[in-house]
Amino acid sequence: xxxxxxxxxxxxxxxxxxxxxxxxxxxxxxxxxxxxxxxxxxxxxxxxxxxxxxxxxxxxxxxxxxxxxxxxxxxxxxxxxxxxxxxxxxxxxxxxxxxxxxxxxxxxxxxxxxxxxxxxxxxxxxxxxxxxxxxxxxxxxxxxxxxxxxxxxxxxxxxxxxxxxxxxxxxxxxxxxxxxxxxxxxxxxxxxxxxxxxxxxxxxxxxxxxxxxxxxxxxxxxxxxxxxxxxxxxxxxxxxxxxxxxxxxxxxxxxxxxxxxxxxxxxxxxxxxxxxxxxxxxxxxxxxxxxxxxxxxxxxxxxxxxxxxxxxxxxxxxxxxxxxxxxxxxxxxxxxxxxxxxxxxxxxxxxxxxxxxxxxxxxxxxxxxxxxxxxxxxxxxxxxxxxxxxxxxxxxxxxxxxxxxxxxxxxxxxxxxxxxxxxxxxxxxxxxxxxxxxxxxxxxxxxxx
Numbered sequence: 353x354x355x356x357x358x359x360x361x362x363x364x365x366x367x368x369x370x371x372x373x374x375x376x377x378x379x380x381x382x383x384x385x386x387x388x389x390x391x392x393x394x395x396x397x398x399x400x401x402x403x404x405x406x407x408x409x410x411x412x413x414x415x416x417x418x419x420x421x422x423x424x425x426x427x428x429x430x431x432x433x434x435x436x437x438x439x440x441x442x443x444x445x446x447x448x449x450x451x452x453x454x455x456x457x458x459x460x461x462x463x464x465x466x467x468x469x470x471x472x473x474x475x476x477x478x479x480x481x482x483x484x485x486x487x488x489x490x491x492x493x494x495x496x497x498x499x500x501x502x503x504x505x506x507x508x509x510x511x512x513x514x515x516x517x518x519x520x521x522x523x524x525x526x527x528x529x530x531x532x533x534x535x536x537x538x539x540x541x542x543x544x545x546x547x548x549x550x551x552x553x554x555x556x557x558x559x560x561x562x563x564x565x566x567x568x569x570x571x572x573x574x575x576x577x578x579x580x581x582x583x584x585x586x587x588x589x590x591x592x593x594x595x596x597x598x599x600x601x602x603x604x605x606x607x608x609x610x611x612x613x614x615x616x617x618x619x620x621x622x623x624x625x626x627x628x629x630x631x632x633x634x635x636x637x638x639x640x641x642x643x644x645x646x647x648x649x650x651x652x653x654x655x656x657x658x659x660x661x662x663x664x665x666x667x668x669x670x671x672x673x674x675x676x677x678x679x680x681x682x683x684x685x686x687x688x689x690x691x692x693x694x695x696x697x698x699x700x701x702x703x704x705x706x707x708x709x710x711x712x713x714x715x716x717x718x719x720x721x722x723x724x725x726x727x728x729x730x731x732x733x734x735x736x737x738x739x740x741x742x743x744x745x746x747x748x749x750x751x752x753x754x755x756x757x758x759x760x761x762x763x764x765x766x767x768x769x770x771x772x773x774x775x776x777x778x779x780x781x782x783x784x785x786x787x788x789x790x791x792x793x794x795x796x797x798x799x800x801x
Contacts, residue, residue, distance in 0.1 A: 394485030405516025501539020519696030550641025632678030710787030738765025
């Protein structure tokens with residue numbers, strides 16, 4: 353098979369969560385263990401950092417990978433889902449796995465795939481581990497797909513585990529409350545492996561503390577360790593209008609001041625100013641987890657200087673290829689997309705929208721059908737004009753159903769058959785001082801970045 357035929361084989365042959373939902377999941381590690389045994393356990397040939405969480409794990413993974421490769425380490429990065437190209441999931445120093453590498457892996461392991469019958473995700477995890485081992489990387493940053501305890505990535509024994517925000521998402525799979533969901537995420541905590549919890553949440557902090565104690569693992573709540581303040585968004589001028597004047601730095605850098613709360617930190621002894629090219633204010637929560645993970649890696653002998661952190665965080669998107677996190681697509685009118693899609697993610701999106709100057713707000717929104725969206729619809733601003741759409745995947749919520757539910761929730765707008773047509777309509781309606789936001793689902797964002 354050529355590359356395109358190989359990708360079509362993966363999509364058609366293997367159960368894929370982003371297309372089919374819960375029916376595609378094969379819980380447990382049995383398949384990935386068997387697959388990796390056939391591959392001579394490539395995951396044992398490289399060091400790793402493991403990252404789980406409801407929101408923020410993708411951004412955290414990309415920031416850590418950028419810092420490690422800037423510090424001179426050959427860095428693998430495994431994330432999901434992809435937005436445009438399957439190969440986004442597997443990178444080494446920012447470079448996507450080659451098309452021929454994908455072809456060769458499937459060709460060499462087709463018999464095993466048809467015998468084991470792994471899911472799409474299990475196959476891509478095995479492919480990533482195999483690629484990282486063959487590339488002889490120094491360290492891999494591995495993002496959990498769903499949950500943690502039963503996730504295929506949980507085959508690794510990392511140097512440090514990181515758990516970001518815990519929120520209500522995939523409740524039909526992980527549990528209907530924060531404790532249940534957090535317990536699944538805590539499944540990545542390994543015996544004797546330090547764990548960083550990015551955000552202390554009072555409802556579940558004791559669960560993490562107990563799990564770490566059971567595993568004899570040290571635990572750090574990063575939000576206790578760092579004071580991080582947003583200096584300015586670099587998107588406003590002094591009059592509060594959208595600023596189109598060229599700056600000395602990229603316009604979408606987020607300026608922050610970081611101060612350690614404890615005096616015994618080896619890294620950053622006093623306040624330090626950083627600029628992030630990942631600009632949503634929610635990145636401040638992720639940044640605390642990233643800095644604490646870096647601190648733990650430094651404790652284990654990694655040579656990561658403050659300057660490496662500064663340099664990397666200014667160019668995470670360039671270094672790692674990350675897209676879809678409060679990403680500015682154009683100005684006049686301002687067009688921004690964000691892949692936040694659950695209740696907590698949408699709350700953060702709304703905060704960012706509220707902090708952005710505009711004359712009128714236009715919202716291009718699409719969602720998936722296997723989630724209760726009533727709370728999300730209740731969070732969305734009612735003073736906006738909506739362009740409801742349907743992403744081109746089987747899991748997409750039918751646009752007429754979305755429109756009907758949104759109308760009942762007090763939102764005003766029209767239904768469009770595609771993301772593209774909805775965005776075109778928004779652009780035709782918007783003036784140069786307006787703001788167009790695109791989101792509601794990763795799959796909506798994937799069609800426009």
